[in-house]
Amino acid sequence: MAKEILDKIRDTRPGFADAQAGTAETLRNQARQGCFKNAHRTFQQGIQCVQLNSVNTLYSIQDSVMIIHAPYGCSACASRGIINLDVKKHHIGDTSDISSHLMSTALGEKEVILGGEKRLEDTARQAIDRYHPKILFIVSSCASAIIGDDIDAVAERLQAEFPEQVFVPVHCEGFKSRNHATGYDLALSAIHNYIIKDAKPEKKKGLINLFATHSLSMKDQEEMKRLLKLIGLEVRILPYFATYEELLEIPAAEYNVSVCQIFGDEYMEFLHQKYGTPYTVSCMPIGIKSTDFWLRSIAKLCGKEKEAEEVIAKERAAVQEEIAVIRKKTEGLTACITAGTGRGLAAATIIEDYGIKLLCIHTPYYEESYVDAFERLEEHHGSEYIINVADMQPFEQINLLKKLKPDLFIGMANWASRLGIPTTHILDGKRPTFGYRGVLYLGRKLEDALDNNNFNRKLKDYTELPFRDEWYDEDAFKYIEFPEV
Ligand code: SF4
Structure with a gap:
């Protein structure tokens, strides 16, 4: 049977890298000047399947x-x-x-x-x-x-x-x-x-596909639906829990939107080419700046800009007071983040809401299409934060954390917690992290991690770090062979 879409891999996208490191400014300049290249790791611990x-x-x-x-x-x-x-x-x-x-x-x-x-x-x-x-x-x-x-x-x-x-x-x-x-x-x-297959169903007025990853909690799905309903849009989240009949209706949608810049973008482009369905790729709606950006990009696509601005103003106002209270504790602190690309970029905007400065972000991939999103982070965090492009290389992560000594670590904290640093994460498959209300939930989580750090302090005192002391004196990127630029 002739396939409508041939298998493609993301490694061939412009400016793709899974091994790189440098300040945000360095990587951005290389990418903008067209000389950004993937490096080579001579040792790596793992890679996701x-x-x-x-x-x-x-x-x-x-x-x-x-x-x-x-x-x-x-x-x-x-x-x-x-x-x-x-x-x-x-x-x-x-x-x-x-x-x-x-x-x-x-x-x-x-x-x-x-x-x-x-x-x-x-x-x-x-x-x-x-x-x-x-x-x-x-x-x-x-x-x-x-x-x-x-x-x-x-x-x-x-x-x-x-x-x-x-x-x-x-x-x-x-x-x-x-x-x-x-x-x-x-x-x-x-x-x-x-x-x-090659079905060409009639367009269904008002049907919008929202392509979303498995890692979202039901609360986050509900929050996306709630925000979009407020601007007059009803979405069907896919392929989550979809029925056979709902899958058949994918090409019937008026618009296609997604939950982040990594999921569904290639497929939405295909649907655009074959069925003429307009689409937008924005970011994950975590943190105020990212939620604004996500909502505005969908509103622009569907002609709901005015409604979106009203909702943004109202929803922002509803959370400002509590954000300001939490911010008194967090203002001026520093953080490092490890997460998937979409969620990591969004995490960097949530710490911005709480006045925290980013020191380093570990992201699995870097490519040309993410440069704007990393650049937007520079408005608050400056251009000197480190981008460590690393798909599951915790040996680089812990080396950097020991040197940078952030006040907070956001990500999977198995090893970071042994440094005694307060740790938390934003990958929550059960609770609300999206939208303006999610900013409060995550703010309370940050506050909680800072207030209750005894467990990590005990881990620091009573457990050993996973590598010999010599490793922490080495350059964290010792095993990356950088290409000539
Ligand atoms: S990478 Fe590992 S888990 Fe994934 S398919 Fe191959 S053997 Fe299986």
Whole structure:
């Protein structure tokens, strides 16, 4: 079957880097002058798997089974998705049984030597027998791709045998790309190639697709819907908990918008080319500046600028007083941030709301299309903050933290907390972090981390840091080979 969208990887986007470091000004100047290049890490601790993001994008789709064609280990993180599903269903008051399921083909030595296609077909038959799903996602892995299992051919054979079901192969083996956000694109392309195909539904007035990642809490989804409703827009958040019928309607939307600059941008461009659907890519609505920017960009797209300005003024006014109270404690402090690109940039605007200065941001990727967003941070944080482009390199992170000695660390704090620094995070799959109300929730979290730092102080006193002392005297970027500029 001819694919509507061919698999693309994000590594080839202009100015892509997953290994770089420097001040905001240095990287910005290089990018603007067209001489920014990716560097090379001669040692790295880890890298996130592409497959995981494809799994995360698809696992909540209703009436589906996801078959992970892989050894058991590749499903370890995916199994967490099922817990998330339970939590999210609870939050929306849905007490029905889970209608999406994960299965693994559990490839072993025998399948790796002799091929795993038969195991995959048997697993699909079991899935249909047990759950009678409408959609079966077949997700590849490093092992199944290396041994050359043809998941497209398996899907075609199964499709002929089970015409009531829809089989969706997703080529998202972990090594496919150095940019794990590629996994999002591959998942959205697979939805289009195998479910929507070349359908051309009538445009539906008032239908707006909001493409969003799995990591959002239900509270954050509700907050986005609430803010957009205030300016007169109703959105359908996708592909979260989407039904088969809702997926079919994706091309019928009047507008496409997204939750951040990383998710759905490639797919929205495709929808624009094929169906003429206008779209906008902005940022994650965390922190006042980012929420303003997100809301204004959607309002501009849909002709609701006036309504947006009224909502912004009202919503801002409602939180100013409490922000000012918290700010008395936080003004003038310094912070380092580690997070995914969209959330990290947004985190840098939330600390701005509380008068905190950014010393360093660890972001998995840098590319030309993010330069403006990093530059906007310079208005408050100056141009000297360090950008460490690092997808999961905590050895660089802890070295920098020890040298920079921030008052606060925002991110996954497993090691940072052993330095005794107050730590917190903004990746909250259960509570509200988005919009103007989220600014207050996160402000209270920052305040709480600063007021209650005993646990981290005890960790500092009674645990050891993960590396020998010598490492902390070294240049944090010792293992990055920088290209000649
Ligand atoms: S698909 Fe590859 S990178 Fe991903 S978990 Fe499996 S082995 Fe690891």
